[in-house]
Amino acid sequence: MRIGNLKLNGYVYIPPMAGVTDLVYRTLCRELDPDVLLATEMLSSKSLTFAHKNKFNHDHAKRMQIPEGDALTGIQLFGHEPDVMAEAARIAEEVGAKFIDINMGCPVPKIVKGMDGAALMREPELAAQIVSKVIQATSLPVTVKMRLGWCSESINSPDLAKSFEQLGVQALTIHGRTRAQKYTGEADWQLIRNVVESISIPVFANGDVKDIFDAKEIIEISGASGVAIARATMGKPWLSKQVNHYIKTGEILPEPSILSKIQLAIRHTEMLVEHKGLKTGIQEARRHIANYTHGIPGAGKLRAKIMEINSLEEAKETISKLANLSLT
Ligand SMILES: Cc1cc2nc3c(=O)[nH]c(=O)nc-3n(C[C@H](O)[C@H](O)[C@H](O)COP(=O)(O)O)c2cc1C
Numbered sequence: 001m002r003i004g005n006l007k008l009n010g011y012v013y014i015p016p017m018a019g020v021t022d023l024v025y026r027t028l029c030r031e032l033d034p035d036v037l038l039a040t041e042m043l044s045s046k047s048l049t050f051a052h053k054n055k056f057n058h059d060h061a062k063r064m065q066i067p068e069g070d071a072l073t074g075i076q077l078f079g080h081e082p083d084v085m086a087e088a089a090r091i092a093e094e095v096g097a098k099f100i101d102i103n104m105g106c107p108v109p110k111i112v113k114g115m116d117g118a119a120l121m122r123e124p125e126l127a128a129q130i131v132s133k134v135i136q137a138t139s140l141p142v143t144v145k146m147r148l149g150w151c152s153e154s155i156n157s158p159d160l161a162k163s164f165e166q167l168g169v170q171a172l173t174i175h176g177r178t179r180a181q182k183y184t185g186e187a188d189w190q191l192i193r194n195v196v197e198s199i200s201i202p203v204f205a206n207g208d209v210k211d212i213f214d215a216k217e218i219i220e221i222s223g224a225s226g227v228a229i230a231r232a233t234m235g236k237p238w239l240s241k242q243v244n245h246y247i248k249t250g251e252i253l254p255e256p257s258i259l260s261k262i263q264l265a266i267r268h269t270e271m272l273v274e275h276k277g278l279k280t281g282i283q284e285a286r287r288h289i290a291n292y293t294h295g296i297p298g299a300g301k302l303r304a305k306i307m308e309i310n311s312l313e314e315a316k317e318t319i320s321k322l323a324n325l326s327l328t
Pocket of ligand 1: 015018020041042105106206230231
């Protein structure tokens with residue numbers, strides 16, 4: 001698959017998740033699958049351009065960080081002002097993004113009230129202006145992530161997709177829900193096919209893929225070139241490699257051992273503390289530890305304890321307990 005000048009050997013995209021796909025998460029995903037397409041958390045074009053004028057604050061620089069040599073990580077931007085989005089895209093290129101993804105799918109009230117995210121699906125002219133300006137501003141491939149439409153009465157993703165393709169967008173991610181659905185109900189993989197059939201650029205089908213079998217099925221049902229898997233990679237950063245292998249060969253790679261999962265949970269925690277400091281690092285690590293250890297015998301009983309971890313030592317002690325429990 002090609003996304004402009006990017007050549008992909010795999011089928012999987014781990015799309016933006018605010019509060020999740022930070023540098024640490026992406027580093028681990030990359031280690032476990034060199035072929036996976038990755039993106040930062042969504043970044044506000046407005047605050048990014050403001051921060052850039054003021055010589056960047058620490059937080060922005062960190063959130064945009066892409067490891068040197070990484071050829072398959074993009075930066076996702078949100079906003080509704082074409083010139084500001086264009087300026088943000090220039091900055092993103094400067095700091096090493098390999099593609100620019102425009103967010104037209106975020107359903108959060110605060111975002112759509114500001115005419116950002118999924119609200120742009122109701123403003124096709126403005127959406128097209130944003131896309132044009134961003135494409136003019138950067139030499140990188142530009143992609144768009146959106147939903148099926150605003151609500152079930154306005155499924156306009158195939159029309160938007162056609163217009164974006166004509167403007168020069170190089171790939172799309174379609175979450176098979178409407179904005180009105182937010183995260184309720186089930187993603188409709190069949191409706192993604194209407195988008196795929198209306199254009200010839202690659203589409204990543206997205207929504208509710210939990211395992212390798214779902215990944216194969218969403219591609220079959222939608223006819224998409226690839227699959228975007230978000231939530232199911234939490235605590236399973238190796239999933240993309242398993243999916244790629246399964247789609248390519250039909251073989252099922254084994255699950256990592258309990259010990260490897262535990263080691264990964266500890267490493268993720270250490271990296272978060274190093275990257276974000278003790279307080280934030282540990283706070284954020286709790287959810288990841290719970291995800292990594294989900295399903296390991298004894299983990300359920302330790303869940304409350306995991307959510308109260310306050311130091312690296314406590315984290316290691318709690319997680320190691322699990323190793324002992326599971327070995328007995
Ligand atoms: C915690 C969380 C944060 C998210 N943040 C973003 C974001 O910043 N930008 C975006 O386009 N989508 C975001 N999403 C949506 C996901 O990228 C994805 O479209 C959605 O979760 C459906 O895919 P899934 O069923 O594989 O999780 C987020 C989802 C979650 C759960």
